[in-house]
Amino acid sequence: MADEEFDSNKTFLASVERSKQIEADIQVNPQKYRVLTGDRPTGNLHIGHYFGSLQNRVRLAKLGVPTMILIADYQVLTDHDAFDKISQNTKQLVIDYLAAGIEPGENVIIYPHSYIPECNQLMLPFMTLVSNAELSRNPTVKEEIASAGLTNVNAGMYTYPIHQACDILFCKGNVVPVGKDQLPHIELTRNIAKAFNRKFCKNREPVFPLPQALLSKTPSILGLDGSQKMSKSRGNAIFLCSTEDETAYLIKKAKTDSERVITYDPENRPEVANLLMLISLCTKEEPADIAERIGEKGSGELKKVLAEALNEELRPLRQKRAELEKNPDYIRQVLLEGVEKARAIAIKTLDEVREAMNMKI
Ligand code: TRP
Numbered sequence: 633m634a635d636e637e638f639d640s641n642k643t644f645l646a647s648v649e650r651s652k653q654i655e656a657d658i659q660v661n662p663q664k665y666r667v668l669t670g671d672r673p674t675g676n677l678h679i680g681h682y683f684g685s686l687q688n689r690v691r692l693a694k695l696g697v698p699t700m701i702l703i704a705d706y707q708v709l710t711d712h713d714a715f716d717k718i719s720q721n722t723k724q725l726v727i728d729y730l731a732a733g734i735e736p737g738e739n740v741i742i743y744p745h746s747y748i749p750e751c752n753q754l755m756l757p758f759m760t761l762v763s764n765a766e767l768s769r770n771p772t773v774k775e776e777i778a779s780a781g782l783t784n785v786n787a788g789m790y791t792y793p794i795h796q797a798c799d800i801l802f803c804k805g806n807v808v809p810v811g812k813d814q815l816p817h818i819e820l821t822r823n824i825a826k827a828f829n830r831k832f833c834k835n836r837e838p839v840f841p842l843p844q845a846l847l848s849k850t851p852s853i854l855g856l857d858g859s860q861k862m863s864k865s866r867g868n869a870i871f872l873c874s875t876e877d878e879t880a881y882l883i884k885k886a887k888t889d890s891e892r893v894i895t896y897d898p899e900n901r902p903e904v905a906n907l908l909m910l911i912s913l914c915t916k917e918e919p920a921d922i923a924e925r926i927g928e929k930g931s932g933e934l935k936k937v938l939a940e941a942l943n944e945e946l947r948p949l950r951q952k953r954a955e956l957e958k959n960p961d962y963i964r965q966v967l968l969e970g971v972e973k974a975r976a977i978a979i980k981t982l983d984e985v986r987e988a989m990n991m992k993i
Contacts, residue, residue, distance in 0.1 A: 668805030680862035743970035750978035858903030
């Protein structure tokens with residue numbers, strides 16, 4: 633156990649280091665990279681997604697890095713019995729992306745992975761390159777099984793990380809902006825790419841690049857209960873689609889502590905520090921400076937300042953969101969265009985894969 637922890641920590645630190653190098657190079661050579669990211673369509677995006685990943689995606693796309701954003705609809709089936717909202721959630725995700733400033737077009741495409749058969753077909757050869765032992769060791773999968781309280785685990789749960797490798801490799805994605813929990817999946821993807829190239833490309837150019845994780849610089853955002861990561865399932869989130877009144881109400885209920893004077897002390901006062909950091913993400917001031925200004929005025933003032941800052945930050949996004957909601961045909965068109973472009977890429981890669989495996993007729 634201790635060894636495992638040590639290993640994952642080592643992987644984490646190595647990824648932080650590599651992320652810095654990629655960040656520097658991407659500014660100079662954006663075209664050398666292809667970014668691939670994705671979300672499961674399980675509900676609307678919240679401000680944790682906004683500050684942690686959406687802003688980063690918008691920034692990378694604006695630098696001119698080709699960007700693929702996939703909606704992982706098949707992954708929903710691994711730990712959810714309910715499938716009745718997948719289509720609706722998929723469209724809501726697209727609305728959140730566009731409202732946040734993602735501009736689909738030549739360089740940026742959005743699509744659900746269930747619509748790309750040639751990508752999904754990579755699953756079969758990839759499954760032969762991974763051992764059962766490696767799959768059952770995956771710490772993120774173990775965590776998901778535990779937190780969903782699954783007693784009867786389906787094979788999709790164990791194998792979805794291989795499918796995630798298909799998501800990344802079909803388009804030869806080489807940069808994957810993710811949170812720490814996704815690092816085991818990127819490691820597996822690299823192992824699959826290496827194994828494929830070693831086995832099938834002895835006398836030819838390797839088919840797949842070795843993708844790198846790009847870790848976000850934004851520290852993880854706590855939910856309004858102050859104790860855990862912000863997430864929809866924990867009921868501690870503010871959504872991009874929340875109204876200004878809802879936002880203010882949720883913040884008013886947020887947990888703080890019994891000390892009156894506001895100070896920035898992430899170690900001893902995590903709840904207050906989290907609210908200060910959220911203000912800081914909106915206004916770009918240092919959290920300690922904000923704390924000093926609020927000081928004696930206490931947590932009521934802190935919450936008022938946060939509600940105003942957040943509502944102001946999100947106002948243009950929410951206006952755009954409301955416009956997009958009125959135009960479902962456009963949302964559908966964005967997805968269909970994304971599917972068409974992603975399929976063209978997938979068809980080409982599958983052809984190379986067939987050729988490497990000596991299966992062309
Ligand atoms: N597993 C990711 C999540 O739960 C979603 C995802 C699917 C993904 N395929 C991906 C992320 C490929 C990055 C790259 O959020």
